[in-house]
Amino acid sequence: MSHHLQFYIDGRWVSPVAPATLPVIDPSTEEAYTEIAIGSAADVDRAVVAARAAFPAFARWSKADRLALLRRVLDAYNDRYEDIARAVSQEMGAPLAFAREAQALAGQAHLGATIEALEAYEFRQKRGTTMIAREPIGVCALITPWNWPLNQIVCKVAPALAAGCTMVLKPSEIAPISGILFAEVMEAAGVPAGVFNLVSGTGPDVGQVMAGHPDVDMVSFTGSTRAGVIVAKAAADTVKRVAQELGGKSPNILLPDADFPAAVRSGVEACFANSGQSCDAPTRMLVPADRQEEVLALAKAAAETFMVGDPRAPGTQLGPVVSRVQFDKIQRLIESGIAEGARLVTGGPGRPEHLNRGYYVRPTVFGAVTSDMTIAREEIFGPVLSVVTYRDEEEAIRIANDTVYGLAAYVQSADLDHARSVAAELRAGSVYLNYPDWDLHAPFGGYKQSGNGREYADWAIHDFLEIKGIVGWGA
DSSP: OOOTTOEEETTEEEOOSSOOEEEEEETTTTEEEEEEEOOOHHHHHHHHHHHHHHHHHHHTOOHHHHHHHHHHHHHHHHHTHHHHHHHHHHHHOOOHHHIIIIIIHHHHHHHHHHHHHHHHOOSEEEETTEEEEEEEOOEEEEEOOSSSHHHHHHHHHHHHHHHTOEEEEEOOSSSOHHHHHHHHHHHHTTOOTTTEEEOOOOIIIIIHHHHHOTTOOEEEEESOHHHHHHHHHHHHTTTOEEEEEOOOOOEEEEOTTSOHHHHHHHHHHHHHGGGGOOTTOOOEEEEEGGGHHHHHHHHHHHHTTOOBOOTTSTTOOBOOOSOHHHHHHHHHHHHHHHHTTOEEEEOOSSOOTTOOSSSOOOOEEEESOOTTSHHHHSOOOSSEEEEEEESSHHHHHHHHHOSSOOSEEEEEOSOHHHHHHHHTTOOSSEEEESSOOOOTTSOBOOSGGGEESOBSHHHHHHHTEEEEEETTOOO
16 A cells, blocks of 8 residues: 555554645656655644654663664565665666665665664763763654655664654655655564654645754754755754754865876766765866866766666666756756856756656766856756866865865875875865775764764764763762
8 A cells, every 4th residue: 555645653654634745756757656745734743742752661762672673674674675776766766776776775774884883882981970871862853855865864763763762754755755665664663653753745844844843852954055054943943953964065186196097987977876966976076287188088988978868777877867946957057167168078958869858967077167166166966077177286175175065075096195184184074085985884974064963873873862971970
């Protein structure tokens, strides 16, 4: 049975208080393929009441019991793995292979990492005669985006459960079906009634209500910086904790001693992955001025190998972007790059020639980009790479840091010590040296307008805990 027209509240699938629906668009066809119920303040109230009622008992669960619960969630997730991958592919346009091997995998991997982190986590620690107790913060509002739906849902739900919190989840209304499937996973795992609740809906009607709700103790939000500001303002009146993972405009510095053919190819792949819809994508490639022509030739060759097309077709590497709004924004920014004097190396406005419908974007590379151009400053969230030149290392670092964002940065060098020294100068929450493997236990979050707080493994558990000092505990 489909639960698309229901919410999951207090351990039951329920209809909204005031019936209202929203179509879900397949971005590869531009047509609706299902619809979801969308909620209101009354539905948020129901969910928060359930979470508040469940909190005292769940907060007292032992670490062993919470570990057992998370293991059941992982088992239930694995049982629905293929359903989840197919849902992500259809709702956001991810190629089916990518949906299996990256999107669905991310949720599975974060569940495993949270379990490992919880196994080693110490909630009490003596310091002299004082006991430091780490206790669940309470009822958490979790608001997640459309671009990596399972990654962000699990990055919030798993550590909240590990900490002993109860929660209300609002998945993106643009890509909501994977979130509904995740609620079915939670039900199948036997999560106690009220501990996990899901309400679908829009940001203004559900997300902001959750953020401002007086019985919510914490908000964990992932999305645009613009929306993050709105959420923070809604939360401010009740002085609740707000953890945010927001936008990015990540630099990728290629130092002169880097292996340029490999570094450029990998940089293009990292920028274009997920059709460019990743907040930490390396969208600004910084290269020595005297190597610009070499880099542009390499980037052009790499970009033109990407197969854009139907997410369900074998061999597709890039699917559509998620929506008409996103498509139009990317087109506007590509056109601004041309108008402001950047050199269009490949790609450009419009769909690829072989596609006549769907929100498909041509893989695009710009050269001769300067830091004052719109494409160098705004988060594009599409397969668009800007190549920026620098004269020396000092200028490269200055350009890299010349952004309101600070989520991620990348450094490529044959000399690891050199790469490390540059990393120390970069104002970003994550710095990746020579395209390393994904580390599920590294902290993930940003400086500046890229947010606050950290996700992944034990770093995420920290954010869902209050710290209590019990002074005079004794020896």
